[in-house]
Amino acid sequence: MNASTSSQILTAPALYEQVAERLRARIFAHELPPGGWIDEQALTQEYGISRTPLREALKVLAAEGLVVLKPRRGCYVTLLSEKDIDEVFPVMAVLEGKVAEEAARRITSAEFSRLAAIHEDLEQQAAANNADRFFEANQRFHKALQEIAGNSYLAHLIDDARKVIKLTRRDSLRLDGRLIQSLTEHREILEALQLKDPALAGQRMHDHLLSGRAALARLAVSP
Amino acid sequence: MNASTSSQILTAPALYEQVAERLRARIFAHELPPGGWIDEQALTQEYGISRTPLREALKVLAAEGLVVLKPRRGCYVTLLSEKDIDEVFPVMAVLEGKVAEEAARRITSAEFSRLAAIHEDLEQQAAANNADRFFEANQRFHKALQEIAGNSYLAHLIDDARKVIKLTRRDSLRLDGRLIQSLTEHREILEALQLKDPALAGQRMHDHLLSGRAALARLAVSP
DNA sequence: ATTCATAATTATGGATGCAGTATCATGCAA
DNA sequence: TTGCATGATACTGCATCCATAATTATGAAT
Structure with missing residues (x-):
């Protein structure tokens, strides 16, 4: 499965991977707006590459759910x-809940300190009241928890779900x-982890995510 | 997200999709053995196509976790x-549990009859004692439950996880x-659904999946 | 003026060609 | 005989080219 991690990567990532990464950034920044058409030719010129690696990158992004490929009609x-959103969030909540549950089972005191x-x-x-840095630290918190849980497949699914959620600027x-x-x-989650109570940690993380969804719903559709 | 479903597909699937589908079948049949190298040139000759759609298909399969792309070294x-396996099954159990839970919430009597x-x-x-047909009916059962649950994102994740699990022939x-x-x-799951008890249905489905994992563990590694 | 048909343009999907690198084999030296 | 270096082979990754389908523009007819 994670054969890519077993063979450490010293080689530069393939061009299509680099392109995929740059496109992700532009999509998240809404520089490429949701629903918008992706002009392959313009991008190849801009990046100074051919259409082949670009198209391969788009296939990857499509698998991640960031773009939609319409046969013979282009990429959006x-x-x-x-x-x-109402479909993704409950799933996210369940997955993150599972992470917290598993982490509570395995967490060491050193990890708890971290x-x-x-x-x-x-x-x-x-x-x-620094939302940006809070967001960044929040990411670190969830990332650390994923590592403690020690399930890379689960972590991967969450990462993908988070990418999808990032499609909304809200x-x-x-x-x-x-x-x-x-x-x-x-x-409260941290407390449950300290108590090493898997059920409680899972439940609280789950509710935490749903609480985030509820907060999102309270926002206007487009800032 | 599911813009592909909103625009009904009357057009033939792209070549790379067809190729991906055929490759999936061959991988599941272990005709392409796990760990084995995928000979692009041989496949292009066999299918009578060029390397472009084949490589695009491999990108898709890589995203599904069926193959691993090693830069400059090929596809395996x-x-x-x-x-x-121990990572995927617990996730699968959680996801299927969520499906059952949601289905129990929404199921109608007509759906229950089905x-x-x-x-x-x-x-x-x-x-x-027909394992093949049991397996097939089992798939239909879980598929039907996914439809009742009505969360296509959740269903998609489960489908992907199932593909990964199918990599083992066991x-x-x-x-x-x-x-x-x-x-x-x-x-017992059916009973919980009839009772419209989401927690119970979810729990039982979850345990059902873990029970399947335990059974798998009891099998010899390679039949 | 509006609508439909037809032609021109453009973009997508697939095939082919080429450069660079990894692998394998052969040979030389220790 | 074993280890390493060097060259040959082959495959991957990217670029370019071509065919076909979709879109748009143009013009004619109502």
Whole structure:
């Protein structure tokens, strides 16, 4: 499965991978707007490459759900409907819940200290009301938890789901009061981890994600 | 997201999709053995196509986890380790559990009748000790439940996970007594669905999947 | 003026060609 | 005989080219 991790990569990533990465960034930045058509020719000129690696990159992005390939009609940036979001979030909640559950089972005191340190950072960013840095620390927190859970397949699914969610520019953390609420929830999750209570940790993480979805719903559709 | 479903497909699938489908079949049949190298040139000759659509198909399969692309070294059929299987099954259990839970919430009496009919088929195949047809009916059962749950994203993840699991040729249903046990578990799931008890249905489906993993573990590594 | 048919243009999908690198074999030296 | 170096072979990755289908533009007829 993860044969790519077993053979350490010293070689430069293939061109189509680099292109895929750059396209992801542009999609998340909404520089390529959701629903928008992707002009292959323009991109090949811009990047100074041929269409072959670009098309391969688009296949990869399509598999990730970031773009949609319409046969004979081109490639379009995925446009998420409200229904789509309502489908992805519950799944995300279940997956993240599983991560927290498993992490609670396996967490060592050293790992807990590391998590607590990240949480400290969260507290500070929240105090400073810095949504960007809070978001970044939040990512680190969830990433660390994934490592502790030790299930790379599960982590991979979550990463993909998170990519899809990132297609919507809306950011619930910018909602007034959401930072504090998110922080409180994190604190409770951390507590469950300290208690090494898998069921509780899983439940709280699950609810935390759904709480994020609810916050998102409270935002206007386009900022 | 599912813009492909909104525009009904009257057009023939692209060549790379057809190729991907044929390759999947050959991988599942272990005609292309796990760990084995995929000879692009041989396949292009065999299929009478060029390398372009073939390579695009391989990108898709790589995203599904069926093959691994090693830069400058070619493409290899994914070789699952026991650890990989232990990672995928718990995730599968959680996802299928979520499906059952959601289905229990939404199921109508008509839908229940349809499920019950499929279950009847399962009973008969089990009585006839026909593992192949049991397997097929089993697929229909889970597919039907996915439709009732009504979360296409969730369904998609499960489909992908199932593909990965199919990489191992081992089939727990062939294990002596597993057919009966699986049937019993299905019966209990059905009961929970009739009771419209989401938590119970989810729990039982979850355990059902883990039970399948345990059965698999009891099999010899390679038949 | 509007609508439909037809032609021109453009973009997608697939085939082919070529450069660079990894693998394998052969040979030389220790 | 074993280890390493060097050259030959072959395959991957990217670029270019071509055919076909879709879209748009143009013009005619109602």
